[in-house]
Amino acid sequence: MKAPRNVPDALLESLKSLGLTRYEALVYIGLLRVAGATATEVHEISGVPRASVYPVLDRLVQKELVSVSHTTPKRFDAVPPDQGVENLMRRIESDAQSARTALDALYREKRPEGRGDREQIWTLYGEENIRTRLADMFRSAERSVEVLAAWDLLRESVLPLLEAVPDSIPVEIVTEHWEGEQPSRFRLHILSLAALHGTHFPTENLLPYERSGVFLVDDARALLWMEGADGQPSALYSESAGLVLFVRRHITSVTEWAKTAGQ
Template sequence: MKAPRDVPNALLESLKSLGLTKYEALVYIGLLRTSGATATEVHEISGVPRASVYPVLDRLVQKELVSVSHTTPKRFDAVAPDQGVENLMRRIESDAESARAALDVFYREKGLEGRGDRELVWTIYGEENIRTRLAGMFGSAERSVEVLATWDILQGGVLPLLESAPDSVPVDIVTERWEGEQPSRFRLHLLPLAGLRETRLPTENLLPYERSGVFLVDDSRALLWMGAVDGQPSALYSESEGLVLFVRRHITTVTEWAKAAVQ
């Protein structure tokens, strides 16, 4: 019988992240090093206190990491690592889905309370956080998606997100240029937006073209992508009537001016 030896902390932490306690991890590792061990032998090879061995073994059997014989005394074997980790991952996925469904109930209840959340304006910092919010907006669109943004913003990660919009929802994109093949999936409008910097159009109530992008979904949810703060972009998001109207006016004003400029 092999004596207990030190187990790398990194391995223990990895097994903890898969849902095992320290004792469960030590027992499982100990059983991988031997075959058909009794509870007493498990205590000896794992270093887990004798009083804790049986409860730990019971839990490992439930987690499909250990098999048990019907002999007297009972003997225990570890499931092969490939199968054992797969069993743990399956449990994690099942638990995660159950948690998601339960949490979603609370989230939807919040939406039904009518506390005026729609009037709030949220500030979002960081490109990854902005993309996550845009992905949710596009994926849940029901009637329309409208985008007025620079090519740099589009190619920087927004275009793949637009693919999540349902096929039945029209997607209009207004930008100043396009590189590569123009996708039939979108209704593309190439306009000289950079000319806003030179025109007498009253732009004081509009966003600076070169540092912004606006996104409007179903005429009810709006996001304004603004310039960088400490190297990271920021955005405003809201379902409030005020911000939605601002974005609607911004898209309409800029688009109409740009179309007139090329005539």
């Protein structure tokens, strides 16, 4: 058997990023260079210590990178690179999904311990950050989603995010305008929000509706989206009872006044 040829460090690092140890990467690369090999030959072509070869081969078989014959002695062969990398990526995606599910469960179990009566209100800057938080709110909805927003904001930034709401969750939308077909899964209320500014409604409590909105999920999480004077949006987000109650009352009050103004 030929002595092991040098293996580029960059290749080893790439394989390590796909979940292989250094020994596993060396053995897999070594087997790619030959048409099958015994454990002793694997030791010689890879440079991996003899005592480590069998455990490494077992792990590579489990990771679907190496196949093994039923002959005596056993011979090992590398899965072609295209299939091997695909197998590794599938394992990574599966592990990532499992981790995401477990972490999300832990995140949702957390309690505001040690905060006393202090309510947490977070400020978000930039449309991407706000959209990311909204998408998470919609995706995790369990009972209800309520939206009071200008049509421009809905059309340009929010409607695609609402596709993440589970099918069984009711979605209420209050806006002043709608273009195109109205999705059957939404309960739409087309109201003249601008007309409120001509009534005795306390307009100082209104959002500037040109590109703004309020969002309430499960009566437990609230987000207020506001357009800045410089055109850059910001938002307030909270799971605190205070802001949630404010948004609850705001949606109810605006809806009632808009209905009255439209009569």
